[in-house]
Amino acid sequence: MKQGIKWAIGLSLLLIVAMVSLGPSKPYSTEQLKTLTTDRVTNASMDHLMAEDIARTTSLLIASLTGQMEKWGDVDVETLTADIAEELNEHPYIKGIAIRDKDNRIIDGLGTLQTVSSEDISFSNQYDGILYSNPYQVNGENHLFVGKKLDNQHQLIGDVDLRFIQSYLADFAAIADSNGTFFVSGSHPNVQFSAMNELPDQAETVSVPGLNWNIVVQSEPKKLDQKVYKHQVVAKLHSSTNIQEWAAKHQYEVISWNRPFIVIGKEGVHEDELVNALRQDNAVLYAEPNFAFANQAVISQAKVEPNDEFFKSYQWNLEQIQVEDGWNVANGADVTIAIIDSGVDSNHIDLKDKLTNGYNAITDTEDYADGNGHGTHVAGIAAAITNNVEGIAGVSWQSNIMPIKVLDDNGEGSSYAVARGIYWAVDNGADVINMSLGDYYHSDVLYDAIEYAYEKDVVLIGASGNENTGDLMYPAAYPQVITVASVNEDQNRSFFSNYGDHVDVAAPGEHIPSTYVDDQYVMLSGTSMASPHVAGLAALLRSVNPSLTNEEVGNLILGNAKQLGDGEFNVYYGYGEIDVNKTLQHLINE
Structure with a gap:
């Protein structure tokens, strides 16, 4: 195995991104890599990566709608209704799609845009032919209008529910609109800003193309101390051991049991003391703390090219x-x-x-x-x-x-x-x-x-x-x-x-x-x-x-x-x- 063999694991960063290129266009040399490995990663570098991922996911969220809008730009207005209904069904965060005429009247709409007044729809940004509003609130929930010109007489408008962005936003992240006003923030006090001019120097910021939003991340310094589950010990017992009798004899609490392994605790006894006691027990093959784990937040022929959206x-x-x-x-x-x-x-x-x-x-x-x-x-x-x-x-x-x-x-x-x-x-x-x-x-x-x-x-x-x-x-x-x-x-x-x-x-x-x-x-x-x-x-x-x-x-x-x-x-x-x-x-x- 492993050609002499050895093999490992990773945490994922629940992170998210503007199109920012990291690093040169060819692999680093060994000398270059040595300069990158002198210390563990800094908070700033991880915060910036998180901000990038958030920005890219935001772009991904909007892309399915704007991409479809680009395709609809060449479609006759009268044929759009069926396509619009299908799009709403496939993407639950798209709450409405409608056509607005040159007189600002909604002439055909599905979903929420059937009830929105045309005068309430305005756009503040434009990028690659797509119009974007600033976030607005409906019953306390953030939404976004997206627009695309169909012809000289008509405009296509979409209503996007931004609650999904809140659902994946990290505790240490916040998003400000193109006016610099924060409309969504994580739960940590570090990112409870109201405007961009409040940002401390250590906050990392990445912008989202088109929307002109700013993603801000400011986490706390990472603690690298080993973590264990308090008052819990994992032990492996001899197969002949009667687990119930053994636990009762020593007054151990059986937390979980998956023969031959057992997780136990004892009231008032620290896990280190419990490990030491178990290692002296002839019924025990080994004992150790219950360590805490975390996710590590991926013949020449014509290419097979699947049709998946992204x-x-x-x-x-x-x-x-x-x-x-x-x-x-x-x-x-x-x-x-x-x-x-x-x-x-x-x-x-x-x-x-x-x-x-x-x-x-x-x-x-x-x-x-x-x-x-x-x-x-x-x-x-x-x-x-x-x-x-x-x-x-x-x-x-x-x-x-x-x-x-x-x-x-x-x-x-x-x-x-x-x-x-x-x-x-x-x-x-x-x-x-x-x-x-x-x-x-x-x-x-x-x-x-x-x-x-x-x-x-x-x-x-x-x-x-x-x-x-x-x-x-x-x-x-x-x-x-x-x-x-x-x-x-x-x-x-x-x-x-x-x-x-x-x-x-x-x-x-x-x-x-x-x-x-x-x-x-x-x-x-x-x-x-x-x-x-x-x-x-x-x-x-x-x-x-x-x-x-x-x-x-x-x-x-x-x-x-x-x-x-x-x-x-x-x-x-x-x-x-x-x-x-x-x-x-x-x-x-x-």
Whole structure:
């Protein structure tokens, strides 16, 4: 495995973007990279990336309407009504579409614009032939008018509900309109501004083209202390131990139990004291704190070009890894990718028809609903339904998605829950497991689960982390796991991407569009986004040859990556950026 082998994990940044280019047009040299890796990432750099992602997602939100408006510009006015009705049905955040004549009368409208007075519709900005109003409020909710000239007599107008922007806005972010007035803010006091002239020097700002909005992010300094669940310990017991009798004898509270592992607590006893006591117990094979995990906030023929709405305009990431040519070889059919994460939105139009049974490792139930959005985004990158007109294309478009919820709605979970989720995925037929989460401490219970999965021939993939550090993040750094770093559109290492000898390959991880909760799409950045690109490639390989071992899959991915940086292998890119077509061609030509 790993051509000498070693493989890792990532946090995603719930972030969002103006079209800003980061870095030079060719990969950095080793000397340049050394200057970028002297410290962990700064608050300012991460805040700027978050502001960019928010701005790009905002543009993505508006693009489906304005793109359709451009197409309608060449359509006879009388034929638009049916198209308008279909657009409203497909995009729930578009609340109304209408035609206004030269006398400012609404002559044909659907949705909210049937009741809006034409005199109330005014535009303050214009960009690429599209008119934009400033945000306005309806019953306390923010809306936006968008307009397009149809002919000398008519204007097309859309009404966009901006509540979705509020739903994905980070706690430390705020948005000001073209007048400099803030109309939506996150919950943290750091961003409770009323006007742009109030901004402190340390706030990071990115503008949104056309709208002339300013995205402002000012987070708090990141604390890197190790986190554990207070008064909780994970232990592995000898198989002969009667757990109920053992717990009662020592007056332990059994918090969760998944033989041979158990999570226990004891009133008034600190977790460190409890670990020390358990390690002296002959019934206990090992004991450790319940570590807190977080998501890591992706034969020459004519290209297969799917018709998904955002594919050509926004999914630069798939073109960069040569996925279209690769789709001539494989589409991922009959392979299951387990997403060990915050769950998956089971109603999303780009995911719902390919979900298998799932599991909630936190509550030991089947409820894998995603209240965070991270897992839904990761799942879409790996295997969104493709060529269905809607949304995005997934790397392995015919693969099944197995949703495993191990992180709560805040994107946080425990080492025990992650291990429990891995066991369930393996026992229920997962062929590939993606883990876009992690922590910097080794966990025995987690490593047991990784070993179990690897011995069952499951391909394990994770992301390297987002702290610009060479520290090992687990479970990614375990040798059985393929470790994925992040690169940007210039094929340069993302400034936040962790590095080291444990990194195996790189994949796109900045400004990646994908599925999100409530049937929406956003752009996120992080090694969390890089990792599912590799999971998708692993699924494509196994769909071509199901008999490939996990070690063979790993060696194919690493051995056919596009070399970046200096040397065949380096600590920033591993063996290079994945190349889907080259890897699949190598397999079928063997």
